[in-house]
Amino acid sequence: SRLERIPIASWRLLGNPTAAQGMGACTSSTVASRPGSPSDSNICVGSLLDMATLPGIDKKLSQKNFDPKLDFIGHACRKGRKPAGRQPNQDSWCVHRVPGKLSAYGVFDGHGEKGHLISDHVRQTLTKEILNSVKTGNESSEVDTATALQEAYQQAQRGIMAKPHLGVQLSGTTATVVVHDHMRGKLTISHVGDSTAVLVKKKAGSDHELEGLALTRDHKPDLEDEKQRIEEAGGRVSFDGYCHRVCKKHGFGPGLNMSRSLGDVVAHRVCGVSADPEVKEHQLSREDHALLVCSDGIWEVITPQEAADIIKDYGQWQAMAAAKHLADEARGRWLAGTNGEMTDDITVVLAFLNPEQVPQLSCVESWTTAVPSEAASSVAASYSSEAESIFVSQDSSSGHDRSIPRAGTWGSEGRRLDFDDIPFESDEQDTL
Numbered sequence: 427s428r429l430e431r432i433p434i435a436s437w438r439l440l441g442n443p444t445a446a447q448g449m450g451a452c453t454s455s456t457v458a459s460r461p462g463s464p465s466d467s468n469i470c471v472g473s474l475l476d477m478a479t480l481p482g483i484d485k486k487l488s489q490k491n492f493d494p495k496l497d498f499i500g501h502a503c504r505k506g507r508k509p510a511g512r513q514p515n516q517d518s519w520c521v522h523r524v525p526g527k528l529s530a531y532g533v534f535d536g537h538g539e540k541g542h543l544i545s546d547h548v549r550q551t552l553t554k555e556i557l558n559s560v561k562t563g564n565e566s567s568e569v570d571t572a573t574a575l576q577e578a579y580q581q582a583q584r585g586i587m588a589k590p591h592l593g594v595q596l597s598g599t600t601a602t603v604v605v606h607d608h609m610r611g612k613l614t615i616s617h618v619g620d621s622t623a624v625l626v627k628k629k630a631g632s633d634h635e636l637e638g639l640a641l642t643r644d645h646k647p648d649l650e651d652e653k654q655r656i657e658e659a660g661g662r663v664s665f666d667g668y669c670h671r672v673c674k675k676h677g678f679g680p681g682l683n684m685s686r687s688l689g690d691v692v693a694h695r696v697c698g699v700s701a702d703p704e705v706k707e708h709q710l711s712r713e714d715h716a717l718l719v720c721s722d723g724i725w726e727v728i729t730p731q732e733a734a735d736i737i738k739d740y741g742q743w744q745a746m747a748a749a750k751h752l753a754d755e756a757r758g759r760w761l762a763g764t765n766g767e768m769t770d771d772i773t774v775v776l777a778f779l780n781p782e783q784v785p786q787l788s789c790v791e792s793w794t795t796a797v798p799s800e801a802a803s804s805v806a807a808s809y810s811s812e813a814e815s816i817f818v819s820q821d822s823s824s825g826h827d828r829s830i831p832r833a834g835t836w837g838s839e840g841r842r843l844d845f846d847d848i849p850f851e852s853d854e855q856d857t858l
Contacts, residue, residue: 472520472532473503475546481507481769482757485515497523498742498778500749504757506723506771516542517721517773518549518599522557529606530557531775533621535721537682538597544689545599547592552582552688553603560605560614572705575616579688583701586689596680598689601703602642602719606777611710613641613717616703618686620644621773624730625708626716626737636715636738638730641708644722645686647672652685659698672697716778723772724752727759742778749776 471489478485485503494500505515516536523529532553536545559574579601586594600619607614615623623641647653647663648670656663656672664673672682672693680693686700693699708714718724718733728736736755740748753772760769 469497469521469523469525471499471501472549473518473546475542477514477542478505479512479514481505485517492521494746495743498745500745500747500774500776502749502753502772502774504723504753504769504772506769507761507767508770509767514542515771516545516599517723517771518542518545519719519773519775520549520553521775521777522553524557526608528557528560528608529777530603531606531717531719531777532601532603533719533721533773533775534602535600535619535621535723535771535773536597537599537687538593538690540593540597541599541689543592544586544594544597547586547589548582548599548601548688551585552578552601555581556603556605556616560607571614571707575614575705576702579616579618579701579703583688583694587691592689594689595691598682598687598693600684600721601688604641604717604719606717606779613708613710614705615641615708616705617642618645618688618701618703619684620646620725621719621721622725622730624718624720624733625714626718626730626734627711628713628715630713634738636734638718638732638734640730641706642704645684645704646670647683647685649685655700656685656698659696661693661697661699672699710779712780714779716776718752719775720752721771721773723760723770724756724774726770727756727763728752737776745776745778749774752776 469491471487471492474486474488476486483505485505492499499521501519501521503515503517503519518534518536520532521529530553532549534545534548534552536542538544555578556575559578560571582601586592600617600621602615602617602619602621602623604616604623605614606612613625617623622644625639625641626636627639629635629637643649645652646669647656648665653663660675662673662675663670665671666681669683672685673679674696680690680697682690682693682697682699684699686702686704687693688701690699694701716737718730718737720733724733733752736752737748740751753774756772757769760772
């Protein structure tokens with residue numbers, strides 16, 4: 427394949443003060459320090475409430491002390507195209523990081539008439555409450571982390587119910603929050619709904635091939651344990667020809683297509699829908715490469731393994747490009763599968779998990795890596811220093827030039843989505 431030299435910015439030298447000043451010797455691989463800001467500065471980035479209804483645009487952003495090239499975090503939050511009406515983007519997301527200690531990654535997918543208001547409210551409250559719970563659990567052996575997280579979700583539900591202007595009776599949101607304890611090398615995953623978290627890790631015996639493994643299960647009403655709880659609480663599960671929905675025992679509605687959520691007061695009160703999260707822990711290893719937390723706008727059309735394949739050729743400092751590529755791929759598949767008529771809201775939060783493996787470079791070192799060819803122009807624009815260089819492969823065999831298949835053809839690892847059966851006239855739930 428043809429190789430093209432692209433300059434890389436000198437920030438990679440900053441972790442080595444001697445090398446940054448000139449002809450210093452190489453040192454061991456460490457994470458480069460953040461230029462121009464103290465190492466203990468908390469990092470916050472996330473979506474803002476955005477009432478724009480134009481399909482395909484990214485949601486407004488709020489950020490503090492955030493640089494994706496230094497923090498190895500990427501994100502995308504695209505407004506969908508829904509023939510049922512001109513709704514705003516109902517997805518919300520956030521990242522909070524206390525450097526060297528804790529990071530929290532959250533995605534919230536709203537549904538119902540005012541789902542965008544509820545997802546934004548939960549974005550502002552739940553992740554902070556979870557971080558506080560995890561900090562308390564780390565500081566006290568008497569506090570059970572899972573119990574603390576359960577309480578954080580219940581507190582969020584109580585807070586939503588206290589705000590009737592959010593349309594809490596028939597609107598709600600998913601919530602998936604993953605906390606990365608950097609000191610213990612551990613992920614704590616909590617979720618309600620179907621915004622899946624996926625771990626991307628190196629395949630055994632391979633330095634480049636990755637595999638994607640779901641860390642959460644979708645809370646769907648037809649799951650045996652979920653259905654039992656719903657029926658014992660007085661609700662029922664019905665199939666509408668497209669998906670299973672939660673309904674009253676007698677009559678119609680609320681028609682929620684998930685068995686756990688925040689908000690959705692009617693479904694919680696009379697149908698057995700729950701705000702209790704499932705909580706699990708994962709001890710990280712050096713094979714664990716990246717974390718993806720995404721709304722179902724991704725996972726309805728892309729399997730975890732396909733997501734791993736899409737991001738595998740991106741360097742850690744290219745997390746934004748990788749996240750946007752994944753979002754673009756999903757949007758293309760939605761449009762191809764619906765003849766351009768529909769896409770769901772699409773949200774991606776991507777975090778590379780082992781930044782300590784990024785090498786320092788001195789003026790006598792070089793680092794060679796494969797980068798998708800379509801990213802070359804953006805890399806060149808971003809990096810202006812001639813101090814070092816990387817090679818960008820333009821070999822189409824990387825898989826990034828794949829044609830977009832029609833929807834409804836994905837394997838058993840992901841969700842098979844038959845676009846011909848989508849009820850365009852409704853969103854997540856029906857009215858009472």
